[in-house]
Amino acid sequence: MIPAMGLTPLEIVRHLPKTNCGECGELSCLAFAVALLSGKRTPRDCPHANLEGLSLSGGPNPSSELDQAWRILEEVKTEVAGLDLRARAGGLGVEWREGRLLIPYLDGLVELTPRSARRIDGLELDPRDQILLYNYVRFGGKAPLSGEFVGLETFPNSVSKVATLRRYAEERLARALSERFATLRKALSSFRTREIPAEADLSFEVYVLPRVPLRIHFWRPEPEEGLPPEAKVLYDRLALEYLDLESLVFCAERFTERWLEVAGIR
Ligand code: SF4
Structure with missing residues (x-):
């Protein structure tokens, strides 16, 4: 279910496949999102996304x-x-x-x-x-990376960004990996990754940009213990030398989206 209020075109794009296939009659998924908010299109015009629960009222002006x-x-x-x-x-x-x-x-x-x-x-x-x-x-990269990985919550003023990271990257990763582990693992070869000693059921580093590695851990669910699947994204301790906080969160969000796309998961 998509949150009902305050949607913007860019937020709607997060829920679309981003294949720009044109079947909705628009040239791109972004153009579809704008058309949706303007009332020119309806959620049903995109056959590849489940936009159930989407409210087109009350949000900011799309244009x-x-x-x-x-x-x-x-x-x-x-x-x-x-x-x-x-x-x-x-x-x-x-x-x-x-x-x-x-x-x-x-x-x-x-x-x-x-x-x-x-x-x-x-x-x-x-x-x-x-x-x-x-x-x-x-x-411009002001200092070499430290090689030490930390959670986003260790960076200053990160409380709201931690929630965004959780919602748009970690929860999606945990859900997808628990359902399609083998497919996703295979699709990792399309990215610039580095194996690291396993600290979880899957642990790897992926380079979103040459100096922006993400370290990702995934733990399978343990139903007998009542534990859901879990994913955690870590950043280099000096990642803020390369990008601002919001961009760092977007790196994880965008990697998640792209990994699912490459794996053929929508
Ligand atoms: S039909 Fe859906 S996936 Fe295709 S371009 Fe339109 S919004 Fe994007």
């Missing part, structure tokens, strides 16, 4: 929300335009080639210039992805 996302993107791009991108490449762990940064991102490679960011395999990057990528470049 202003979208405008805001694009405005933030333009602001970050403007900041990045004033930077020496070539000089930043090393600190970000990315390659500089022919006037652009080549940034490994999730299971793809992104070409980024001050004007545009696109996956070289043609897969669409929505504004959230682009804001994340430009933020990564803007931060």
Whole structure:
């Protein structure tokens, strides 16, 4: 069930497959979300998502929300335009080639210039992805990673973000892994992962960006003990040298979404 009030287009996109298949009559899932909030489309127009419980009333103005996302993107791009991108490449762990940064991102490679960011395999990057990528470049990596992993709750002012991480990444991971463990494990090979000694039923590190590893642990449910499946996402202790708190949470959320997509789970 999707929470009824306060939905924005970007929040609705979280509940869509993000395949941009066009079957709803819109060019992309994001365009469908906007059309949904404007009343042009209904939840039934997307045959690939269960939008039961979605309320289209009472939320913020969709066009202003979208405008805001694009405005933030333009602001970050403007900041990045004033930077020496070539000089930043090393600190970000990315390659500089022919006037652009080549940034490994999730299971793809992104070409980024001050004007545009696109996956070289043609897969669409929505504004959230682009804001994340430009933020990564803007931060520039101020210190080497520590190699020590901690929970998000150890970072300052993280209370509300911990709840977001729980809802959009950890709970989804726990549920999906308890149902489709083998499929998801196989799909991990599409990402930049590193095996680590198992501390749980599944433990691994995945690089969302070259200097943004997530350490993920999963524990199977133990019905006899009354314990549900559990997942925990950890970050490098110095992750805030590379991204702000909100972007770090988005990294986990986006990895979760993409992992399920790659595994064919919707
Ligand atoms: S039909 Fe659904 S999955 Fe396909 S583009 Fe529209 S919203 Fe996205």
